[in-house]
Amino acid sequence: MKRNLVRALVLAAMVVVSVGSYNIWSYCDGRCSSRTFFTLGPPGLILLAGISLAVTALLVLKFRRLSCYYRNHCRCGQALGQSWKFCSACGQSRPRTSA
Numbered sequence: 095m096k097r098n099l100v101r102a103l104v105l106a107a108m109v110v111v112s113v114g115s116y117n118i119w120s121y122c123d124g125r126c127s128s129r130t131f132f133t134l135g136p137p138g139l140i141l142l143a144g145i146s147l148a149v150t151a152l153l154v155l156k157f158r159r160l161s162c163y164y165r166n167h168c169r170c171g172q173a174l175g176q177s178w179k180f181c182s183a184c185g186q187s188r189p190r191t192s193a
């Protein structure tokens with residue numbers, strides 16, 4: 095869990111550095127003023143939309159993977175066979191699945 099937090103912080107820092115670098119380049123190139131320095135331009139909005147889509151896709155894929163894992167494993171961690179009604183390690187009944 096701590097590792098994921100570090101990854102998220104590194105990703106957020108990379109995004110901030112990227113947007114800041116682009117804004118500094120735009121400011122130095124005369125494409126933006128000090129008043130619009132902290133606003134996102136079209137490339138920034140495209141970057142933000144792309145990151146949002148990527149994060150959404152990542153969360154959906156992670157949720158599907160976890161769902162598949164919990165469908166085929168008991169709460170104790172034992173892998174369950176397709177037709178098993180009970181866990182062979184702890185004896186708990188298999189959780190009901192909708193599909």
Ligand SMILES: [Zn+2]
Pocket residue numbers: 168169170171172181182183184185186
């Ligand atoms: Zn079990």
